Amino acid sequence: MIVSSRVTDLSPERSGRFRARFEFTLSDGRIIQSGPINVASVEDAESMLDSLGESMLLSVQRADAMQAVSDNVQVAYMLATLEQVQYAWLKTGFNEEEHYEAYNKMKDVGPVLLALDLTDQEYAELLGSTLEDAVAVREYWAFLDSNSVVIESYRGIL
């Protein structure tokens, strides 16, 4: 999904090191810039392109997934995979302070993911989250789901 990458700037420093900037072109045409990062040499900067590109792409996908939530989309969106979008819905719900709002955000995606019956580690890998986050989100959804009748009844009085 990264179609090209390059080092765009190497500013010298008195220390003998350089401040490097990087540019990544994505498959949908977007150009993402990164840096500055202090590097020892030109070769050092070039060698960082792959690992930096990987983390930059992940950042873009996460942002795209959050945009999907904002745009009320529940399928793969822009460069975000279906699983990343689903995780964004869960995480957005998880961060809601009100259980009712959290339930609304999580109720479509939660059951679909739980039906996969994966281990927490497998969920974390599927969703691209840390194990800790995966556990926290799953546990919170389980709590909401177990109280769904009360929460749904609340909807009736709003």
Add this chain to the structure above:
Amino acid sequence: MAFYYVKSGGTATGDGGRYASEKANNSWATEFTATSEYYDSIEDAMNATTVYVDGDFIFISSASSLANGSAINLTLGTVTDSPVMIYSVDDSAVNDYLAGAFEDTTGTTQDYSIGTAGLIIKMHGVTLRATDDFNASLSNSGFMLEDSTLRLGASGSRSLRCANDGAYFTLNNSHIVSDVGTTGGLLEIFQGGVFEMCGGSTSATSGSLNDLISGGGTNGGMTVTFNAVDLSGHGSGTFLLGNVGNSRAADDAINVRINACKLAANVGFVEESFANRTHKFLMTNSSSDSDAAEYQFFQRTWAGDVEDQDDSGIHRDESTAFDGGTKVSIKVVTNADCNAGRPLIVDLPARFAALSSASTDTIRIYFAQANTQADLTDVNCWAEVHYPDGTNKNEYNRVSNQATLLTTGTQHTDDSGSSTWLDGVSALTGHDEYRMDISTSGDVGADSVPIIRIYIAEPSITVYFDTTVDVVA
């Protein structure tokens, strides 16, 4: 005023470890003849029958070493106006301050948390260890730590968390130590949480530290400040601010300020570009290099970056060197989204720009950019000067050289005949060299150092500003 005494191994319940007056200043063994006379943990003391009130103290022995076996959740029946005051005291003289008390959740993935909204805990000289997170996750609750240490006993992601309205950590002369390294970052601050650290360090006794701040910023945003902290434990492949910023949909206010901190040479500053006006990362006087500390500057906003450039690169030879002998320019790099509606704004870290009440002043700013870029005019590059009024010093005047809105503007004055710009030691070529003047003649100011705010409204350009700003008649 009451005193609650704590030492691991204590068995006091109810008010068994609570005293209406301070103990005599003897050793713990002398003052307490039975374990039932003191509490096992801070948590137990805060659950005493007679609830801690303002003016009380919790004294924990410097020899206390709690292995709790489960999560620790500090609660209080009635929240006090002032913080709950907890001091580590000398096991040999129970009224004397001595750092050394230790509380560990132990167990697997156990949190050390505040469990009452609005509860503020202030600890002196205590080391806390959690096998999972430290949480200030209830609204307006906070940890205030002095001369203390937070130890992370598990490689969980984002191990210090502020996760509710106005929750906070403040660490003064304290340390964050990871016993196992971190996998996903050290801090996660969101929902309006605040983290502030002055002095101390972050480090790992085993493994390595990942990002300093990772994620967060959602549901109300984050405010994070580091002053004079040794952050050099965050090395290659890590970021001071990672995994947050490029989503306007998710990332709310980001306000990160780092000043006078020691860094590793190869740490990244900010991983993501920023997507909103409320996102700002500003770092000053922070470096891996002794010489660079006096002029280091980095700012990221949604319109691009601003950073120092020492005299190994492009700078103005007439610039006044910093004390260490380095001449420095400020390198402004705008991103593709920068424009008149989304200008890059930076308060120029200018030197020697003092205004005089004795006369009107004209502030002269020097800058250069590659001549292949769009010409710089008073439409796409201008300055504002804010300075105290000569009569009413509590009122600030504002002058600007910005062109009248919606006009085509005028190219800035060529300064190539007066200034000598260099690229390292060689004459700078292929660049336009400019100056711009902003006069205070309309309203004389007081003796002062003005605020000089630069605006760039041109996408994808790089401009170098001299840090020396002249005041001319």
